[in-house]
Amino acid sequence: xxxxxxxxxxxxxxxxxxxxxxxxxxxxxxxxxxxxxxxxxxxxxxxxxxxx
Numbered sequence: 001x002x003x004x005x006x007x008x009x010x011x012x013x014x015x016x017x018x019x020x021x022x023x024x025x026x027x028x029x030x031x032x033x034x035x036x037x038x039x040x041x042x043x044x045x046x047x048x049x050x051x052x
Contacts, residue, residue, distance in 0.1 A: 036043060
């Protein structure tokens with residue numbers, strides 16, 4: 001796979017699937033930020049469980 005080679009990503013097609021994925025990433029990022037504000041203790045507990 002050459003996805004880290006300079007210029008490969010820029011030459012690729014921008015498909016509908018790629019646009020949907022980018023939109024979902026932004027949506028989930030927004031949800032994550034909201035969850036950080038509303039329930040920081042829950043996130044910290046989940047992080048501790050994942051690390052150990």
